[in-house]
Every structure is written in structure tokens, then in C-alpha cells.
Amino acid sequence: MKRAVCFIRAGSSETEFIMSESLRFHFDVNGQSFTSAGQASVQVKKNLRELGIPAEAIRRVSIAMYEGEINMVIHAHGGEADVIVYEDRIVIILNDHGPGIPNIELAMKEGYSTAPDNIRSLGFGAGMGLPNMKRYTDDMKIETELGKGTCITMTVKF
Amino acid sequence: MKISDIKALLNADVVCGEENLGHDVFSACGSDMMSDVLAYVKDQAVLLTGLVNSQVIRTAEMMDMVCIVFVRSKKPTADMIELARESGIVLMTTEKRMYEACGLLYKSGLVGNGVHHE
Ligand SMILES: Nc1ncnc2c1ncn2[C@@H]1O[C@H](COP(=O)(O)OP(=O)(O)O)[C@@H](O)[C@H]1O
Ligand SMILES: [Mg+2]
Numbered sequence A: 001m002k003r004a005v006c007f008i009r010a011g012s013s014e015t016e017f018i019m020s021e022s023l024r025f026h027f028d029v030n031g032q033s034f035t036s037a038g039q040a041s042v043q044v045k046k047n048l049r050e051l052g053i054p055a056e057a058i059r060r061v062s063i064a065m066y067e068g069e070i071n072m073v074i075h076a077h078g079g080e081a082d083v084i085v086y087e088d089r090i091v092i093i094l095n096d097h098g099p100g101i102p103n104i105e106l107a108m109k110e111g112y113s114t115a116p117d118n119i120r121s122l123g124f125g126a127g128m129g130l131p132n133m134k135r136y137t138d139d140m141k142i143e144t145e146l147g148k149g150t151c152i153t154m155t156v157k158f
Numbered sequence B: 001m002k003i004s005d006i007k008a009l010l011n012a013d014v015v016c017g018e019e020n021l022g023h024d025v026f027s028a029c030g031s032d033m034m035s036d037v038l039a040y041v042k043d044q045a046v047l048l049t050g051l052v053n054s055q056v057i058r059t060a061e062m063m064d065m066v067c068i069v070f071v072r073s074k075k076p077t078a079d080m081i082e083l084a085r086e087s088g089i090v091l092m093t094t095e096k097r098m099y100e101a102c103g104l105l106y107k108s109g110l111v112g113n114g115v116h117h118e
Helices: A039-051 A055-076 A129-136 B003-009 B034-038 B054-062 B078-087 B098-107
Strands: A006-010 A013-018 A022-030 A078-085 A089-096 A139-145 A149-157 B013-016 B027-030 B045-049 B067-070 B090-093
Touching (some): A022 A039, A022 A055, A039 A055, A039 B054, A055 A078, A055 A089, A055 A149, A055 B054, A129 A149, A129 B034, B003 B067, B003 B090, B027 B098, B034 B054, B045 B054, B045 B098, B054 B067, B054 B078
Parallel strands (some): B027 B045, B045 B067
Antiparallel strands (some): A006 A013, A013 A022, A078 A089, A089 A149, A139 A149, B013 B090
């Protein structure tokens, strides 16, 4: 990748403009706070609006990233989120150092959740997060290693 | 239906977003589980919920929802109101319970039309 000529600040995120190839937003996702979970997704939504990305694509990115960000907080003690904007697609990379996912096929099932009751009382843990992420994106890849962490890469084309 | 009609039908108090009461809503969704809400896509929707935390506002924002009604007299916190103001979402509270609030809106023509986005 050809490296940046210009750096712009957008909210709390670092925005790096890589000439004519892509635009990247990077966020650290705090695993300690359920209340602030989702802040990165909100910021990405704002940034994509400013860039004039089609509304439907923004909504798909927002929902998929938000579910993934919540998962990082409730299942994996936080991590990092990167969003890369290309001319015709947006790539979301969510990387955590949590426990990993023992059985991906099971985790992908609608309704399957290991979330504790206190998370359910906060409105999450319905086991719809990963299925929603798959449904709203054109491509989703899960790489996971027990005890090491999980990296989820999603692509939304527009 | 306009957001102001929802306020009238549910005898609700507007917490913030008074300036947007004239906006149209075309569908509604009632749930306390945010992932169920996120599984449902429809334009200019209103969310009815008994859940009170910041994630309710963020969920509505991610979905481009225009209005949130808190049932059973639940009151949003100052942080939630701040988040809603930033994104222009109307917040209101009603004494009615979820079942009745949804029923009143449905009867008045605001149908769910919930669809899975495929
Ligand atoms: N980043 C992650 N790290 C570890 N486990 C995860 C992660 N994301 C999802 N999981 C596992 O997959 C399950 C299903 O995830 P999801 O569909 O989002 O449902 P929910 O979050 O409501 O439990 C979770 O309950 C959890 O066991
Ligand atoms: Mg989840």
C-alpha cells in the first residue's frame, strides 16, 4: 500500500488518507465499559456520511460493525477496530485478544449465546449478533484461536 | 403517520427532539433485545422499548431510526438524551405498557412490516 500524504483528525479516531487507494479509520475498543461500547461504530457512521457513501451501505456497515464491537466488549475484553474505505467497498476488521470461539458453526446459529444473564438484561445476548453480521455484509471471515483471540473481517460492497 | 401522532396516541411526554415531531414514520418495532431490533430493517422506523441504557440510542442510530418511545414511564438518562440530541432522534416516554402501546399504534395504521434483510 502506498503510504499517506495527508493526515486528518476525525473525532477520537485517527484517520489516515492513503492517496487514491483507500482511507483507514482506527479505533481502540475499551473492553471495560459496556456503556461506551459502540462509540467506534457511531464515529464510523459519521465519517462515512461525510464521505458521501450511499446510505444503504452505511447502514449495513454500521449494524455489522456495531454487533461486532459489542461482541468484542461482552465476550473478549475489547480490542481494535479498523475500517478501510475503498472506491467500491468497505472492509471492517475487528481484532481481539479474548478467549477465541471454540465452535464457529455453533456460534453462527441464530439464538446461540454464551452471554450471561446480566448482559441479557442490558439488551444483548440474544445470539443474533454473528448472524446479523453475516446477513448485512457481502463477505465475512472469522479467524480464531482458543486463548489467543479472534479476528473478524467483513466486506460491504456498494 | 407523524411522530406527533405517536405522541398523541400514546399520551407521551417528549424528552428531546421536539423540533422533529413533524417527521414521518413508516414502521415500528417493539423489543427489549437490541439484536432483534438490529435484525430488522425498515426506513424511518420508531422503536418502542422498556430498556434504558445508552445502547438503545446507539442501536436506533445504527438503524437510522427517528424516534424511541420508552414504555412503562421509563426515563432516559442525561447521557442518553445527549446521545439522542447529537443524532436528532426524538425520545418520548409513555405510561402505557409495551403491549398496549404497540397495539394502539398498530390499530392506527402503523404496521410492523418487519423483514429480514436478505
Ligand atoms: N469476539 C468474540 N470472542 C469470543 N467469543 C465470541 C466473540 N464473538 C462471539 N462470540 C461467541 O459467539 C456467540 C454468539 O455470538 P452472537 O451471535 O453475537 O450472540 P451474543 O453476542 O448475543 O451471545 C457468543 O455468545 C460467544 O460465545
Ligand atoms: Mg453478539
